[in-house]
Amino acid sequence: MSLYTAETRRLTKRRFTRFFVLGTLLVLAAIVAGMFFTNHKASPERLAAAQAEADSQYQFAVQQASKETADCQAAQGTPAAQNYPPCDQIYQPAREDFRAEWYMDPMFDFREQFGFLVTALAALLAVMAFVIGATYVGAEWSSGGMMNLLLWRPRRLQVLGTKLAALLVSLGVFTVVVSAAWTGLFVLTAQLRGTLAGMTSGAWQSILLMELRGMVLVLAAGAVGFGLASLGRHTAMALGAAIGAIIVFQFGLGTVLSLAKVPxxxxxxxxxxxxxxxxxxxxxxxxxSCDYSSTSGCEPATITITWPMAGGVLAAVVLLIVGAAMWTMRSRDVT
Amino acid sequence: MNAVLEIQGLRKTYRSRKGVRRALDGFDMVVEAGQVHGFLGPNGSGKTTTLRTLLGLIRPNGGRMALLGREVPQALPEVAGLVGAIVESPQFFGNFSARDTLSLLADAGGVERARVHEVLELVGLRDRAGDRVKTYSLGMKQRLAVASALLKNPQLLILDEPANGLDPGGIREMRTLMRNLAESGMTVVLSSHILGEIQLICDSVTIISAGRRVAAGSVADVLAQHAASAVRVRVESVADLTGSAGALREIGAQVVVEPDHLMVSGLAHPSAITRTLAARGIYVSELAPVAVDLESVFLELTGTAPVEGEHRQVDESAAAPAPTVNGGWGQ
Incomplete structure (x- = not known):
């Protein structure tokens, strides 16, 4: 337990951890502020203003259409007539084309929009977790701290496992707290600048489960960053692997597969x-591909990737990388 | 006395595309309790590999090791709390202060935080304890490394080049500290290239070369065993040097003729020199035994003495004969 406490202290005392967490929180705060200030609740005043704007735009469009029609008719019999369609086909605006709701500021619909925001939160925290996980153990290896620690605690797997546990528990607690604050702030945004309509207990349960999956993603990213840096015994190994994976497996592979027309x-x-x-x-x-049907014609074929399939792949990647890190920790000399 | 550190037939081989390199080739070492023991060897001779292997950082290919009477690496988790060590250059996380560094180690090792203040005081870092380690000089980092090794109040202290980077005052403080620690009952193993220091503060030494032990025992014994018992001889006239050399060779002495004197060895009794030369009418003006020091013994045993016009490479050092099956442990 003393090692775990020391490792948690070491993680939270690191300036890089603090700066990176602070940077992530600032980005999240900017998103919350942006969503808050760009959304507005539909009040009678705002509805009236939007109606006035819609009317104004309608009147302007009518004037433009009248002028266009008049110009068209005036041009008949002259070479300029070729610049116009038949005059009776010139678009004449209708009142229903200028609805008041189209001229209103966006309103934050919690049920519709919060799911995307949970994904955004998980993605940002996952990047943070990967980098912090990688630098935490990478700096230990490159600074010689790991060797010092092994002179005190010669059980290598216990040392690496405790470090990983300290990282994951800290990331888990941080993710729970930030997710709670994220949810709370957007509930507040919905109350002040939008709506919470449709948030049944089932909808809340769905949000909660999504946030749990987000937390798993964050922890997996942290473990992968930690494992890669431990394998290479340097932070650069993890960051290099991440950049390499993005370049090779995303852009490169994406381009090659697309050119090869791989299904x-x-x-x-x-x-x-x-x-x-x-x-x-x-x-x-x-x-x-073309899946032909008489009703909808040619439809491309699709496959659906479900969350258990994605979870299985995620678990396999984490187990492979962390397992390899543990194996090398146990068997390789510390020089 | 009890042995607190025992190594027998330790082997470590590194394999690479360039071939196989035997870093340790049947190395033996024994350190008795309460001693300050010097561990000497040229660069690349296997000193650090030995210490890393002993401390569980490197897996050996063969041999036996024991610390405080317990076989390692099997019992390392049990004895690690009683062994303080620094291996090679001091390495710490630069953005932490010395106090943070030590308190984290204390937490990890279950040592009272009060001990942090004690060791900082002991190594002279009390007033700079709150500064970040990256602002420290090499000597200050070295002091911090010694502090981290002392933090556990160990029974056995293993220090690899502890005087590296220290100023003359710091070296003297370190020497006093080592002696005080030994007097308090702590066994200290000291690896260093400052052989004058080793000769001053160590009770015993082990010399390693090319992965094998080439000498071991008390400092006095090692010096005595390897002293050439040479005698410097000056005669009244430099013109008589050549004739003197011939006369001494006739009685079985090995003689080296220097510009103004002779170096004579291989005679049981120096009186034979005066008798022989006097019989030829040559009178001795100086007859002085040449004192041997640890440095000259080290250079002789390891074959690393500089030779004019040659540039010795790192791995070029003398190797001892292959160890016998029964060598080492406890001998």
């Missing part, structure tokens, strides 16, 4: 799997 090319890329994990399912499409 369901998206299914080979990480974002689809991450979305499947967060949104419970994601659809990959084979745009070159």
């Amino acid at each position: 369901f090319a998206e299914a080979y890329l990480v974002p689809v799997w991450a979305l499947a994990w967060m949104d419970k399912s994601a659809v990959a499409t084979d745009w070159n």
Whole structure:
């Protein structure tokens, strides 16, 4: 337990951890502020103003259409007539084309929009967790701190396992707190600048489960960053692997698969799997195929990636990387 | 006395594309309790590999090791709390202060935080304890490393080059500290290249070369065993040096003729020199035994004495004969 406490202290005392957490919180705060200030609740005054704007735009459009029609009719019999369609086909605006709601500021609909915000939160925290996980153990290796610690605690697997546990528990607590604040702030935004309509107990349960899946994603990212840096015994190993994976497996592989017209090319890329994990399912499409039906014509074939499939892949990646890190920790010399 | 550190037939081989390198080739070492023991060897001779292997950082290919009477690495978790060590250059996380660094180690090792203040005082870092380690000089980092090794109040202290980077005052303080620790009952193993220091503060030494032990025992014994018992001889006239050399060789002495004197060895009794030369009408003006020091013994045993016009490479050092099956442990 003393080692765990010391490792938690070491993690939270690091300036890099503090700065990176602070940076992430600032980005999240900017998103909350942006959502708050760009959304407004529908009040009678705002509705009246929007109606006035719609009327004004309608009148302007009517004037433009009248002028266009007049110009068209005046141009008949002259070379300029070729610049106009038949005058009776010139668009004449209708009142229903200028609805008041289209001129209102957006209103934050919690039920419709919060799911995307949970995914955004999980993605940001996952990046933070990866980098902090990688630098935490990478700096220990490159500064010689790990060797010092092993002179005190010669049980290598226990040391690496405790470090990982301290990282994951800290990330877990942080994610829970930030997720709670994130939810609370957007509930407040919905109350002041939008609506909470449709938030039944089932909807809240769905949000909670989504946030739990987000937390799993954050912890997995932290563990992968930690494992990669431990394998390479340097932070650069993890960051290099991440950048390499993005370049090779996302942009490179995406381009190659697309050029080769591989069916369901998206299914080979990480974002689809991450979305499947967060949104419970994601659809990959084979745009070159044709499933013909007499009612809807040619439809491209699709496959659905479900969250258990995505979870299985996530678990396999984490187990592979952390397992390899533990194995090398046990067997490799510390030089 | 009890042995607190015992190594027998330790082997470590590194394999790479360039081939196989035997870093340790049947190395033996024994350190008795309460001693300050010097561990000497040229660069690349296997000193640090030995210490890392002993402390569980490197897996050996063969041999036996024991610390405080317990076989390691099996019993390392039980004895680690009684062994303080620094290996090679001091390495710490630069953005933490010395106090943070030590308190984190104390937490990890279950040591009272009050001990942090004690060791900082002991190594002279009390007033700079709150500064970040990256602002420290090499000598200050070295002091911090010694503090981290002392934090556990160990029974056995293993220090790799503890005087590295220290100023002359710091070296003297370190020497006093080592002696005080030994007097308090702590066993200290000291690896260093400052052989004058080792000769001053160590009770016993082990010299390693090319992964094997080439000498071991008390400092006095090692010096005595390897002293060449040479005698410097000056005669009244430099013109008589050549004739003197011939006369001494006739009685079985090995003689090296220097510009103004002779170095004579291989005679049981120096009186034979005066008798022989006097019989030839040559009179001795100086007859002085040449004192041997640890440095010259070290250079002789390890074959690392500089030779004019040659540039010795790191791995070029003398190797001892292959160890016998029964060598080492407890001998």
